Amino acid sequence: MKFTIYQESRPGKRPNNEDRLAHCYSRDALMMVIADGMGGHYYGEIAAQIAVQGLTEAFQREANPKIHDPFSFLNRAMLNAHRAILDFTEAHKLDDSPRTTCVACLIQDSIGYWAHAGDSRLYVIRGGKVLTRTRDHSRVQLLIDQGVISEAQAAFHPDRNKVYSCLGGRQEPEIELSRKTPLEAGDVVALCTDGLWGLYPDDLLATALKRENLMKVVPDLLDQADARSGPNADNLSIVAVRWEDSYVEPGSGASSAVHTRTMPLGAITTKLDEFGRNPKYKTELTEDEIERAIQEIRSTIQKFSK
């Protein structure tokens, strides 16, 4: 694995920072997580801390060096964090359970897997454009989906901070799993809280993160955000990784990288497919993929049949 990573959190103009973030990696897997706590009396901070800590501990336990089943890992770790927050609420006899949003991303074999609950976001940026991003579990996102309001109107909507899924709430969280997303060298995966994305439209964020030197780009972005935000600026947090490997189809050899430096001078390697269609291009499901598809559908059925 080869990547550049940068994370930073700033309080904005708030007295305390209720955002928490972390990343950790083994030889073959990388995990990033970000949480934005909610709730009075500084407890939001605790909820966010429990979530981030729970996920990193789970990663440390299970990544040896890869995570066996990424989606089930993310789903389980986030549900466990949810229960840990409820336990905390119970133990301290709090009237109102602290809550937190959470988005976590796992990258291994140059494939991204992520899960989220609430309105902290994950963006995948390729070539200065947003390839995909999470949909917020917020009331305004529903209104946008229904075509009642536009993205622009959402930025000023009175309900823009209301989320319908989060960890620690009275209701079980709705944890949304992504698709398996193969990454290419140069892709940027960024996780951030609403304090930051609220200040940047998608395309602006994508352009900003396109530049190569992440270690400089991200602090600059936060400086700008600090300057742009008003007197009541929310906490600003981001963890971003620039991935330097490309996804390689399994079965195409352990290493497909070609090192030409060892070739004798004057030697030319030619690889040309025979005329006609290469039978390998047909999309065929393997036994393994069938089993996985069935498992995935079954677990979705279970998850939604409450």
Next chain:
Amino acid sequence: MAQQANHALPAGYQLDEYHIEHQLSLGGFSIVYLATDREGQFVAIKEYLPNSLALRGEGDIKPVITDDHMPAFRYGMKCFFEEGRALAKLSHPNVIRVLNFFRANNTVYMVMEYEHGRTLQEFIQKNRAVITENFMRNVFTKLLNGLREVHSHKLLHLDLKPSNIYMRNDYTPVLIDFGAARQTLASDTPMLKPMYTPGFASPEHYHQRELLGPWSDIYSVGASMYACLAASAPQAADSRAEKDRLVPAMVRWEGQYSDQLLETIDWCLCLNHLYRPQSVFALQKALTEPVEKPRPPIAAAATNKKTWLDHVVGKLKGKAGPK
């Protein structure tokens, strides 16, 4: 090889934890069975069995799939999984519920809830007198609740038609058969073979699939409403694009239903996707607006029409206007 119809699994066959009762329907890609589960509850089981690729002879259980057909068979299985994935996420009274998904007999099976009723297609053929203004508004408003749920999961149904709408005996509609449903926002999914039914598919189904959106399902809803009133499918969108012979609902049923309902149907059936209701929500709003009583074709209306016609004719003749 000539296409042959596949033989269904025999009644009484024990399939996983289900007991097959009998075949409910046979399609080109699948067979649907009525079965009972361990508790004796009825379920519908859909078996993936494309009859051009997999053949089950009489008395056989496992279909024969030749090596030649295996890649195509597996590719089609992907589509079947898409349907399973789409439905598994949806839990709504107006959307068919998937209960289980499993592998057996070299193929895959999807178990769905079963309820007594019939398709809207059968219903409109046999119960013409029931198709009143209220019936239309009730059934379609409820159906749209289900469709809203589908769209809110960023899915499109893409094959809405009366035969894919199931009517429970209490007249509540259920969306069934998501064989064409696609995740719309997943740009990594290659566009699969188009699937549509002439008359109900929107114009963008045919040639401009990149324009597919909620408005495409809305066209199909409009076509289904039109079919309810006409008892037959409207003219297909591709042939409408060449020469539009579809009589607007507003003209065809004037006075029998409220103008507002008929206008709404015509609104959904606009060939230009931008002129249709852009979201289910917008359409639902139109359907739940207070009903104006259908205007009987009384003398006043007729006179109005006449003067309007006279006006135009008069203009054409170069006269100053109506007398």
